[in-house]
Amino acid sequence: MAATALSKHASSTLSGSVFLITSDGRILNLPIPSRSSRDPLNWGAWKRAYAFLALIVFWVVAFVIIQAPSLMFTELSEEFTAEDIKPFRLDVLVSAPTLLLGIGAFIWIPLSLAVGRRPVFLLCTGILTVATIWAGATKNFYQLLVAVCLQGLAAGIVTSTIFLMVIDITFIHQRPQGISAFWSLGGGVSLACLSLIPEVVRFGSTWRTFYRLWTIPSLAAFLLAFFFYPETYFHRPAVAFDGHVLMQSATERVEIYEDWEEVPGGKALPQLPENSKLAASIKELRVWGTINGGWKSMLACYSQILMCVFNPLIFWVTIVNAVAFGGMLSIGMTYATLLAAPPYSLPVDAIALVNMSAAVGALLAWPASGIMISRISRRLSMQSGGVRHAEYYLPAFVLPIICAAASVILYGLAGERRWHWIWIYIAYMLNAFSFVGLGTANTLWVTEAFPRWAAAALAIVGGGSYVISFGISFAILPWIKSQGFARANIEIGVLTLVVGLVLIPVAFWGKSLRQYIHGRWAMNEGGALRPQ
Template sequence: MTASILLKHASTDLSGSVFLIDGAGKILSLPIPSRSTRDPLNWSTRKRGFAIFSLIFFATVGLTQLLGLSLVYTSIAREYSTAVSPFRLEWYMTAPSLAMGLGGFLWVPLSLAIGRRPVFLLTSSILAVATIWASFTTSFQQILAAVCLQGLAVSLRFSSMLLMIIDLTFIYQRPQAIAMVWSLVTIFPLAFQVGIPAIIQVEWRTFYRMMIVPCGAAFLLAFFCYPETYFYRPAIAFNGHVLVQSATEKIQIYEGWEEVPGGKPLPNQPFQSRWRRWMSEYNFLTKMPGGWRNMGVCYIQIVMALTNPLIVWVALLNLLIFGGTIVILTTYASLLVHPPYAFSLLHASLSNLAIVIGALLAWPAAGIMTTQLCHRLVMRNGGVRDAEHYLPAFILPILSAPASLVIYGFAGERGWHWFWIFFSMGLNSFACVTLFTVTTLWVTEAFPRWAAPAMVIVGSGSYAASFALSFVMTPRLESQGFARTMCLIGILIFGVGSFAFPVAMWGRRYRYYVYGKWALHEGGSLRPQVRDMEV
């Protein structure tokens, strides 16, 4: 990679288009790593691997508890059937999901103010404390508050966690990394659901008491394995020139440091010992340039991003697919334990294995296939990767999600063989993981400066809105039946998904004209760059 090549293929400042493959066919490692030890792209594979593992473990522990709510509900209802005022028993299952949807509106902006690591430690602590509380509570009001705190903590999965994965990876690694994480954090919690019925037959508090140790382990992993990953990129010397890289991978080339705005950055301060170096990387608090101002700007960007059709489109698609998934997850157990199936609760929980298989198949489909397809499109485009190169991957969820809902609807209403219930759940899982993967890639690469607010909208915002949608769908299930209701959601998904074609044709042009005053603010970006700070 030479300076002339970088200059020739430099991205426009708000482009979302990146020169990714050079003339020799070599994939470039972007963002360009700095020499700083705080740069996560400078870490060893082992160190980055442990950081990603800590995220996966935390999400697995949290989701195992939240997905077990439907299995624990019967025992909770039996114990507190007459002592729930002023609340309702159903809130035990629904309120944590709402908290999980809304949590991203807190964690993402907060991570821009105090750093990713402090937010990760905070959510890990909340999860552990809430689990201890749930295991020893003696009233419905307390157990409801505890599981809501769990939902608030686990909301990290739909928001900041994806940005944290992006912090740790180069552009060409992201499709497979995101697909892997989404697949694993779906597979592990569901696989553990199989054993929950046997546990709660003893006493439902036993389930929460057994989860205290994994919650403690999740906090320890977060503390010892996840350093701060939000890194402001300095100007770097390269091949006799000085390269300044913006949040959009735009490369500005200067002949010397005297031409660089802000001058030469200060070098790393030498550490007197490994202990001081470790304390610098693993402390509780992180000094973030911009600080609380970044948090405030993020909320402004969230509001403004709601006017961007390229973000709203995928948010609506997520909303509908999330909503259909919630309907399936809240009805399948009741459907299977009643005639004509008459499964036991334990046998009904085996349907989770179908979801596991679907999520497992989505890993290569959303990761490897998307990577290969994008590589071919980039080669045909002269080595420049446009964000629109990820759009063909939307075909997978746009086709599989409606198909899964239609099959589930007819199978549930007409009493088809239980295989079709299981098959539809596996197909829906496949659709969700592929959708989450390509959605993350699209919004963060099309609008890299707006990555944080975009993930709040399409992740947490869509999930919270789908929660409301599931409430609308429940009365329709009773009045219109499974088949009509599920077919309606499927048609809406396919209709909204069809917008991928005009987005592919005209979206690139639109990205050049977005947004005005806050468009150049890098506080919420994927790869923030600063010229006048110590790194």
């Protein structure tokens, strides 16, 4: 990479636009790795794979746990009567963790800016393990409710902070694949595991068997996080290159200086090497003190979250996500009752297998989202002289939005007209496909279009969407009761398409609006991708 080549592309100075591909078609490795061994971009392939594995395992363990009560309603209702659970209903064991998922995003993302990713990750894995042990030992409904709420709070890191952690260990051109793989593998494996829950409960003759058994993978997730995920929130100092000094901002933009005297803060002191690889490995296991305190960044992140609410390019994504998730709730809250009733009358084991079809949809979303958008953005970048604008990720929204609408419309028609049960499974597969694809598109768009506000934007999209969907969950059944099964689901599908159509003006005028927003609030970088 030539420093002079970077300076020739004025458009790359706009946050969300970066000179990524040289004239000969070579992709630049940005951000530029430092010389520090602690820099995650200097990790070897195996070390990075182990870190990615720790994140995937936690995703699977957490999401299976918080979705499990929906597959154990029969056993739970046999133990807890209406009198035992007043003033709640039994389905609060599913809806309450969903709310805490959203709330968790507003806690873990800002906290990760203050103390680092690793302490927050370990805290969440620890909470999840303790809450799972408690759920398996509890003797009354209210303790179980508190335990599942703690599980939802801990799992909130999955919908938000973990994506910043994936970004930490990948170059810009790797992120579409990395983020898509994370969504796809995490979603696909967790959905496949859900189909086994009825067998686990039957084996132990009680719903507590699941929680007691799932304590083992919860503890495994904690150990993987402790041993294989070092701190990745890393400040990269300025480096000398090709007769110049290159300095990367908090938004990963490269600033070029002719001499060290021009660099703010001067030349960084060299990192002292460790005495041995063992000493370096032990040092990486520290939980606290691996980064300088960023409490100011944490507070600034909350003000940015408020700003993101009024940012139309972020607020639109939140609404699209919430509406699409409302469609998933419509299917998830009714498919078991639908398939258990005539003319289907399927047993519980067969009904649980609907999650296998959803797992197939989630896994198919990896090539359809990650590989596709990587190739599209590369081609568009080549056409613009090697500069990749964030708007080149917008095509990633098209297929997920169409599939989200199609899945809920198909489900509504199949359920009301009693089509063959295979159509219910296909609808759920399409819905999982759209959920993973939309998650990939959301993450790429808000973090690449607004790198200054990446943390706050993910909090709004991840947390806000789940909080809104919690409210939507209370409207689904009354909506179906008043409008009819098919009509209500068709209305949700049409609403998804209508909100999705906002993509068209975003594609045409998004860059100009993004440039205006960055120019207006350019100095507010509390939630940026790199420490300040």
